[in-house]
């Protein structure tokens with residue numbers, strides 16, 4: 001790997017770690033700002049799920065639904081979120097699958113684990129992230145984040161937050 | 164638990180907390196309610212072709228719906244006739260001409276009939292083997308389909324499906340009638356939401372019209388606020404917010420929706436209107452409906468707008484949005500709720516897209532509305548451990564329901580009629596009266 005490749009890998013990893021940190025530190029508005037205006041957050045309900053239009057999903061949020069969800073996070077009447085879940089998102093196996101300099105677009109895959117403490121119990125979620133990013137000055141923005149749980153087809157208890 | 168003790172747990176206006184918390188009562192429910200009632204198995208579209216099967220559970224027992232070579236529909240125990248291995252995995256699959264057991268390779272037709280045993284002559288002169296009825300995969304005692312919805316019963320005796328559905332069958336009619344092609348198809352995957360609470364909290368809650376404006380404030384009021392702030396007060400809400408916003412309609416709105424109750428614990432809320440009544444029109448859909456049925460009949464079909472219909476204890480549907488939630492009790496304090504979506508045959512894709520969106524937003528484990536219901540059941544499950552208060556109330560508007568004849572009761576939406584009606588059936592099943 002060239003020095004430039006290493007630097008790029010570091011830059012991308014730092015972006016993903018930063019995103020995870022914003023989720024763990026409940027800095028929702030800053031997190032939402034990482035997305036482009038038409039950016040999509042998607043947690044499919046099946047591994048071979050081709051789209052989110054004609055197959056159910058665990059979460060499929062556009063900008064407006066992210067706004068509703070984030071506003072709900074702060075709502076004292078969001079009973080399922082009392083006390084608010086604590087999370088630790090861990091990201092590893094970061095790979096840059098595509099890096100198109102002319103288009104300013106990147107595709108990365110990584111693996112994640114999310115520890116969530118909610119309703120008196122700790123739960124562990126794990127799976128794959130796929131980030132479609134656009135270059136935005138020195139930084140990136142998210143066009144599409146897909147979080148596919150290894151057990152997305154299995155039984156799911158209430159999930160309070162974003163993976 | 165003897166009959167007299169069980170009888171004392173349910174009054175007309177209150178139930179004892181132990182019906183939600185006692186594992187021994189749960190075991191009895193499995194036997195006397197889930198072992199007797201018609202339980203929803205699946206939809207015929209899931210086994211449209213010969214060789215297809217759909218495996219699920221009734222209570223905790225593995226069953227499968229199959230389509231044989233001749234087009235016959237069967238509901239069989241998913242259990243090998245030899246030494247009992249489960250034959251197929253849960254969900255949909257295809258077996259072509261035979262289902263072969265993973266263990267000793269016995270092969271069965273999709274009608275359950277034994278086809279072959281390796282080295283079959285070993286059974287010669289014994290009382291088992293080919294030709295012996297016990298060597299077939301065993302059918303459930305009864306299975307029937309109503310307009311594509313397949314139910315089965317573990318009990319040999321009892322009312323037929325149509326008689327048992329009674330007036331509540333009209334909700335299935337209205338859902339099917341909403342298809343220009345006159346038929347439905349299960350599609351779009353399944354959401355499997357695990358609840359750490361008793362199954363009855365869920366089926367009661369679906370027609371508890373005094374809860375939405377409280378439980379769903381954090382999602383519904385928020386959706387209204389976001390719509391106002393982002394789009395302006397006059398703008399038409401996008402479909403997602405149209406779905407969430409009505410959960411905080413007024414007490415008066417829900418009261419006027421009304422409640423309908425029938426024999427065997429069935430019932431629905433809404434009728435002329437519901438929280439699903441104000442979605443934007445899809446013009447191509449209306450045109451397809453008019454072409455199929457003519458304007459008068461279409462007006463009749465759309466004039467029926469029901470919220471939840473419960474076919475007690477296992478199946479619940481929402482006709483106007485073509486979704487279904489299926490109840491699968493696992494333990495006294497553990498229940499899985501599966502959400503399914505249907506395509507209206509002959510309707511534009513837009514309708515299916517809306518059903519999918521609805522399920523994502525309301526029924527997914529990770530979404531905005533359902534988790535707050537689930538939290539309420541969880542807190543009931545915890546609260547009812549308290550021994551200081553033994554009874555759970557269902558007194559509201561007691562005796563003020565209207566008898567519309569033929570077992571059809573009506574009350575305003577704020578009434579506890581749905582709960583009283585479910586527990587009337589509960590008591591009847593639990594007493595062992597078929």
Ligand code: FES
Pocket residue numbers: 243244245246247248264265266267268269
């Ligand atoms: S258990 Fe099925 S073949 Fe033996």
Ligand SMILES: [Fe+2]
Pocket residue numbers: 374375378379536
């Ligand atoms: Fe609710």
